[in-house]
Amino acid sequence: MREDWSELQDRIAALTVSYGAQHSDEIERRLARAGVRPADVGGVADLGAVPVLAKDELPELQAADPPFGGMLAVAPGSLARIHRSPGPINDPQGTGADFSRLRTALEAAGFGPGDVVLNSFSYHLTPGGLMLDGGLRAAGCVVIPGGSSAIAAQTEAALAAGATGYTGIPQVLLTLLERAEESGRPLGFARALVTGAALPPSLRARLQDGFGVDVYQAYAAADTGLIGYECAEKDGWHVAPEVVVEVLLPGDDRPAAEGEAGQVVVTSPNEVYPLVRFGTGDLSAWNRAPCLCGRPGPRLAGFLGRVGEGVKVRGMFVHPRELAVALGPDPAVVRYQAVVSAEGARDVFTVRVEAAAGRVIDAAGLAGRIREVVKIRPAVEVVPSGTIPDEARPLVDAREE
Numbered sequence: 001m002r003e004d005w006s007e008l009q010d011r012i013a014a015l016t017v018s019y020g021a022q023h024s025d026e027i028e029r030r031l032a033r034a035g036v037r038p039a040d041v042g043g044v045a046d047l048g049a050v051p052v053l054a055k056d057e058l059p060e061l062q063a064a065d066p067p068f069g070g071m072l073a074v075a076p077g078s079l080a081r082i083h084r085s086p087g088p089i090n091d092p093q094g095t096g097a098d099f100s101r102l103r104t105a106l107e108a109a110g111f112g113p114g115d116v117v118l119n120s121f122s123y124h125l126t127p128g129g130l131m132l133d134g135g136l137r138a139a140g141c142v143v144i145p146g147g148s149s150a151i152a153a154q155t156e157a158a159l160a161a162g163a164t165g166y167t168g169i170p171q172v173l174l175t176l177l178e179r180a181e182e183s184g185r186p187l188g189f190a191r192a193l194v195t196g197a198a199l200p201p202s203l204r205a206r207l208q209d210g211f212g213v214d215v216y217q218a219y220a221a222a223d224t225g226l227i228g229y230e231c232a233e234k235d236g237w238h239v240a241p242e243v244v245v246e247v248l249l250p251g252d253d254r255p256a257a258e259g260e261a262g263q264v265v266v267t268s269p270n271e272v273y274p275l276v277r278f279g280t281g282d283l284s285a286w287n288r289a290p291c292l293c294g295r296p297g298p299r300l301a302g303f304l305g306r307v308g309e310g311v312k313v314r315g316m317f318v319h320p321r322e323l324a325v326a327l328g329p330d331p332a333v334v335r336y337q338a339v340v341s342a343e344g345a346r347d348v349f350t351v352r353v354e355a356a357a358g359r360v361i362d363a364a365g366l367a368g369r370i371r372e373v374v375k376i377r378p379a380v381e382v383v384p385s386g387t388i389p390d391e392a393r394p395l396v397d398a399r400e401e
């Protein structure tokens, strides 16, 4: 199974480069600059010769060559829609059903024919609403296009239609459930697919245990469509079957070792908008342990932050991923947050940690391990359990406040 999966990934990589070189000016230019001939790329390993295109480069590319920076592989007049995301970035949508391939994630979450689903992503300008809508329709579901309507209006619509499921961000789901319960008419959502925002374990527990909603995550972006999705094990994201995913260390773009945080880089053979080594700017890590569900291939270990979240401390960049490397393996540490503050002209680097139940943190040892990785010795401060929120950013620059 595992071999089949890597072979498929190799085929997608070769196909995307060969198709992209013919139909995307941007891909053709990038390959030429790197001296890579399309025939040189026979698999994922050969992608290493191609420089990564960062998502952050799109606004400039698109402004210089509107509307798609030479990345569109079809005539603009053949598109179904043109969305606009923050950046600003223009996002093309082709005419095919389920253009963003969300169906895989929805079916893994148990959505299917007979489900009536409230989709609370905006349908206006940004692509989220129609991305999910396309996937839901392809999975045979009835869609209530809640979009960005008021919470009360969405609740009424879901109650009136007997909605069985929800798609949107998890925080809106919680608000809908709480308001409906307060009004004495609880919503009948059996399942939800959430994406577009973090799902801290405490929020998932509240939605599942407090309201009985089976919550699954999808990892998708406007440019790439579906990248990863959860199975019933809910332990990381399986890679969407149609794309190649690499996890590369920011800076030198070497493949990250298992468990090491790096940028999620996507190669997608989409006929309308092919992407070769597209840097999402998101950080994740590989988990190569086989999944109990039996699906082949490694999983992404959730969202670990954004590239560029590095903070300069005493002239050195400290990155959330380095903190994860230093602190992640310590079983005594259940939560942590690094804070950079100023004492006069001096930067103060403090790492606050919470101990796991029944464990004692060796603060001096921990400070030494952090120093080995980030090259700056922190003050390690052990704080009481519950001090650091689940959704806290791992690295905060408090000098601007």
Ligand SMILES: [Zn+2]
Binding pocket: 231, 232, 233, 238, 291, 292, 293, 294, 295
């Ligand atoms: Zn699985």
